[in-house]
Structure formats: structure tokens, C-alpha cells
Amino acid sequence: xxxGRWLTLRLxxxxxxxxFVAVFAADQYGLVRSFVRFLCTSCLGLTE
Amino acid sequence: MRKLRWATQFLALVLVNIGFLQVLKxxxxxxxxxxxxxxxxxxxxxxxxxQHYAALQQFPFYALGVVGLFGLAxxxxxxxxxxxxxxxxxxxMLVRRRGDAFRLRRVPWLKFLVLxxxxxxxWIAVDTLFCKVCPAGSLFAAIPHRFVSSELRFGTFFYVHxxxxxxxxxxxxxxxxxxxxxxCPLGAIFGAFNPVSILKVKVDFSKCQRCEDCLKVCPAGxxxxxxxxxxxxxxxxxxCIESCDNDAVRISASFRD
Numbered sequence: 001x002x003x004g005r006w007l008t009l010r011l012x013x014x015x016x017x018x019x020f021v022a023v024f025a026a027d028q029y030g031l032v033r034s035f036v037r038f039l040c041t042s043c044l045g046l047t048e
Numbered sequence: 049m050r051k052l053r054w055a056t057q058f059l060a061l062v063l064v065n066i067g068f069l070q071v072l073k074x075x076x077x078x079x080x081x082x083x084x085x086x087x088x089x090x091x092x093x094x095x096x097x098x099q100h101y102a103a104l105q106q107f108p109f110y111a112l113g114v115v116g117l118f119g120l121a122x123x124x125x126x127x128x129x130x131x132x133x134x135x136x137x138x139x140x141m142l143v144r145r146r147g148d149a150f151r152l153r154r155v156p157w158l159k160f161l162v163l164x165x166x167x168x169x170x171w172i173a174v175d176t177l178f179c180k181v182c183p184a185g186s187l188f189a190a191i192p193h194r195f196v197s198s199e200l201r202f203g204t205f206f207y208v209h210x211x212x213x214x215x216x217x218x219x220x221x222x223x224x225x226x227x228x229x230x231x232c233p234l235g236a237i238f239g240a241f242n243p244v245s246i247l248k249v250k251v252d253f254s255k256c257q258r259c260e261d262c263l264k265v266c267p268a269g270x271x272x273x274x275x276x277x278x279x280x281x282x283x284x285x286x287x288c289i290e291s292c293d294n295d296a297v298r299i300s301a302s303f304r305d
């Protein structure tokens with residue numbers, strides 16, 4: 001692949017991932033965190 | 049380079065395990081297996097997070113964004129230089145003091161299949177099924193978590209964890225970096241970024257004598273010189289660079305090339 005295409009592809013990917021993080025971080029963080037503690041200990045085969 | 053690699057690997061190993069002291073709970077996906085069961089490090093394990101999102105039937109924008117940035121920057125460098133489970137495999141190779149018991153063929157697509165099955169199962173079962181058997185979770189979360197938190201009791205999946213860990217440890221003694229080469233779902237994701245990552249291992253064919261010393265020491269089992277740069281199995285460990293007497297193999301970082 002030519003140099004210009006690598007650069008374009010990387011810039012495209014970089015922009016996409018930064019947008020993913022920036023837009024959705026605040027929105028989804030609380031949602032998943034609320035599930036984590038219970039699910040994780042049960043997945044490890046440990047119960048309280 | 050060898051000493052530097054061991055240093056970063058042990059640093060990652062320490063960082064992962066001080067999770068039990070409630071440190072490093074940043075809510076950022078790590079570029080390696082870091083079981084968020086130890087204890088409740090939200091988002092830490094990318095594979096665990098992807099399963100959660102699959103179970104919730106949502107697209108993992110945040111986790112995929114962070115993992116994508118890690119992959120775009122360094123590809124599978126994280127596997128060779130940071131992953132604690134990779135460190136365990138390297139330690140096993142150090143202990144056994146001989147080559148692989150078998151010369152297995154590369155099966156580059158297998159880890160992608162494992163990744164797809166894991167996500168599909170989480171989607172169908174609405175549960176993080178892989179977490180219940182994950183050997184990295186066994187070693188870095190289930191076993192230490194049980195002994196740090198004495199109020200917890202052993203359940204069925206604790207023993208399942210021990211069994212999967214025993215199986216993969218046995219495999220490590222037979223084939224170096226067995227997990228990384230054939231099964232690691234996170235390695236599949238970072239491997240997909242190897243062709244496009246900014247950091248690469250490159251062969252200068254004007255200097256290369258085609259002695260293939262670099263391939264003989266490759267823990268990823270790469271079989272052709274031309275595959276080194278973009279192969280999804282290369283963990284950028286740098287052993288090929290150390291073995292080359294002609295300085296034909298080098299690590300390079302460029303946004304343009």
C-alpha cells in the first residue's frame with residue numbers, strides 16, 4: 001500500500017477511535033460499572 | 049532489549065496485582081488481560097468488557113475506542129512487552145530450558161474464531177461465559193481474590209478456573225507462547241492491528257542474508273521473513289532483532305509508512 005494510503009487509513013482510524021471514546025465514555029461508564037462487582041465475583045466462582 | 053522487555057513485563061505484572069490494594073482502578077481498558085474481578089476494576093479487561101456489551105446488546109464504543117487506540121499505536125507489542133499472562137508463558141519457557149516439544153503449524157485464524165465464539169456466546173447466553181473459564185482470570189483474580197477475601201467461599205467455577213489454568217500451563221510447557229499463538233482473543237484484536245500499527249518490526253532485505261536465525265528464535269512461530277512485518281502473530285518481542293548479526297531487523301515507528 002502506498003505511503004499516502006497508510007497515512008489516510010491511520011488518520012481515519014485514529015479519528016474514529018477518539019470519537020468513540022470522547023462521545024460515549026461518559027454515557028456508558030456508569031452503566032457497565034454498575035454490573036461489574038456482582039458479575040465478576042460470580043464469574044470467578046466465588047460467592048459471598 | 050531483553051532486559052528492558054523483562055522489566056516492562058514485571059512492571060505490568062506488579063501493576064495488575066496491586067489491583068488488590070484498590071490501586072489502578074481507573075476505569076480504562078488495559079491492553080492486556082487484567083481481570084476486573086480483582087476486585088471490580090471496571091472495564092479493565094477488554095475481553096470481559098466486550099462480553100458485557102454483547103450481553104447487553106450494545107456496541108462497545110468506549111472499550112473499542114480505547115483498545116483501538118492501543119492497537120493503532122503499537123499492535124501486538126502489548127502482548128510481548130506488557131501482558132502478565134504472556135510473562136507467565138515466558139517464565140515457563142525459561143524454566144523448561146529447552147525448545148518446544150512439538151513443532152506445531154501456525155493457525156492464524158484460530159484466535160479470531162475464539163474471539164468470535166466468545167462474543168457470540170455472550171450475546172446468546174446474556175452472560176460473560178468466557179470469564180468463567182478464563183485461565184488469566186484464574187491466575188490473577190480467582191486464586192488471589194479467594195485468599196485476600198476470606199469471607200468468599202469456593203464455588204463450582206472456581207474449580208473450573210483451576211482446571212483450565214492447569215490445562216493451559218501444561219500446554220505452555222509443551223509449546224512456547226501457546227496461548228498467544230493459538231487461543232488469545234485479545235491477541236486476535238491486536239493482531240488485526242499489526243499491519244496498520246505505527247510501531248512495526250521491519251526487515252531490511254538489502255542487509256538480510258536469509259540465514260533465518262530470526263525465525264528460529266521467534267516465539268510466535270513465524271515461518272517466512274516476508275511475514276514478519278504484518279503477521280497477526282508477531283508480538284514485537286524483539287528476539288528476532290537480538291538474533292540478527294546483520295542488523296537487518298529493526299523496530300520502527302512511523303505514522304506515514
